[in-house]
Amino acid sequence: MLLFxxxxxxxKWCKRNNLERGxxxxxxxxxxxxxxxxxxxxxxDYHGRNMEQVAEIFRQAGxxxxxxxx
Amino acid sequence: xxxxxLLWQVRHFVYQNFADTTHPPSVGETAKHFEITNEExxxxxxxxxxxxAFFLDLETLNIRMANPFSGIPTDFKVTANGKTxxxxxxxxxxxxxxxxxxxxxxxxxxxxxxxxxxxEIQNGNLRFTNYVIPKQSxxxxxxxHFPLPFSRWYDxxxxx
Numbered sequence: 001m002l003l004f005x006x007x008x009x010x011x012k013w014c015k016r017n018n019l020e021r022g023x024x025x026x027x028x029x030x031x032x033x034x035x036x037x038x039x040x041x042x043x044x045d046y047h048g049r050n051m052e053q054v055a056e057i058f059r060q061a062g063x064x065x066x067x068x069x070x
Numbered sequence: 071x072x073x074x075x076l077l078w079q080v081r082h083f084v085y086q087n088f089a090d091t092t093h094p095p096s097v098g099e100t101a102k103h104f105e106i107t108n109e110e111x112x113x114x115x116x117x118x119x120x121x122x123a124f125f126l127d128l129e130t131l132n133i134r135m136a137n138p139f140s141g142i143p144t145d146f147k148v149t150a151n152g153k154t155x156x157x158x159x160x161x162x163x164x165x166x167x168x169x170x171x172x173x174x175x176x177x178x179x180x181x182x183x184x185x186x187x188x189x190e191i192q193n194g195n196l197r198f199t200n201y202v203i204p205k206q207s208x209x210x211x212x213x214x215h216f217p218l219p220f221s222r223w224y225d226x227x228x229x230x
Contacts, residue, residue, distance in 0.1 A: 002181040003146075003160035006211040013182040013215075022217040027189065030214045031164050031196045038138055038168040042089060044082040048123060054220055070219045 001030075023067045033061040080104065080114045081123045084136055089170060092155050094124075094133035094141045122224055138165030145179035160214045167191040177202075180212075187212065 004010045007024060014021045025033070036057045040046050049057075058068040080100060087095040095103070101111035112131060119126035124136035134141050140156040146163035148155045150172045157163040160178065167174035176189040186202040187209065199209040 001159040001161040001214055001216050003163075003178050003187070004213050004215060005180045005183045005185055007213055009180065009182045010213060010215050016182075019217065022215060022219075024213045024215055026210075027164070027199065027212050027214065028196055030161055031168075031191075034138075034161065034164040034168040035194075038165040039171070041138070041165075041169040042082075042085055044078060047078060047081075048121060051220075058220075067216075067219050070221060 023063075023065065025063075029061070029063075033057070033063070036060055076104065077114055077117060080111070081118055084118075084124060084133060085139075088136055088139040088155075092139075092153050094136060094139070097131050138162035138169055147177045148174050149176075150174040161216075163189070164191070164196075181215075 002013075004013065010021060010024060013019075055069055083100060083103060084094055087093070087099075097108055097111045097115060100115070101108045104111070106114075115126055115131060115133070116128070118124055119128070125134045126132070127134050132141060135158050138157050138161075140146075140158045140162070142156065144156045144158065146157035146160060148157055148163055148166045150167055150170055155166050157166055157176075163176050163178055167176075172191075173193065174191045176191070178187050178189065179185070180187060188198075188200055188202060189196070190198040192198075199212065201209065
């Protein structure tokens with residue numbers, strides 16, 4: 001996942017690399033997702049997640065488009 | 071194959087070593103810590119790699135990624151708790167303070183435009199961002215691009 005100065009720079013990068021555009025989030029959205037995703041990463045009890053648990057985190061982060069669940 | 075509890079103890083040791091030293095432990099360091107052979111530590115590393123607990127370079131046996139931590143320098147530098155870490159990507163640069171539950175100062179490079187940006191996490195909040203050299207465009211325009219859905223992240227983790 002890469003950082004861009006604006007959405008216009010994403011379009012330039014996708015075009016130059018002949019890549020399809022994925023999903024685009026603001027820093028605030030990714031910070032919210034990061035706290036949900038990584039808050040327990042240092043725990044000895046963290047053994048990974050299944051698809052349902054991943055989907056629940058996306059829902060809690062407010063990511064509703066089909067991209068996140070495909 | 072070693073026991074499941076040992077497998078997850080090794081995963082925890084790798085992460086704690088990253089947090090403490092900013093680097094992943096080598097196979098030899100892990101073997102010494104757990105008083106096992108290098109061959110046994112290698113098998114544990116490979117098993118954790120296959121379970122996506124971290125990403126191992128299978129030729130060198132160096133840990134390349136234990137998300138959010140990177141084992142190599144990147145464009146995403148995170149200073150937290152007096153240490154400087156590298157994150158794997160723009161998401162992981164925020165993932166490090168989230169994982170460590172700490173404030174952080176982040177320096178990152180924007181793809182394509184190559185502008186450098188500073189981001190601060192303070193008291194659990196994204197507080198302040200600015201370009202190293204101030205730009206006319208606002209930092210509110212900054213975006214993170216997710217090229218692939220989760221189901222394809224592990225097809226090519228370096229690209230993702």
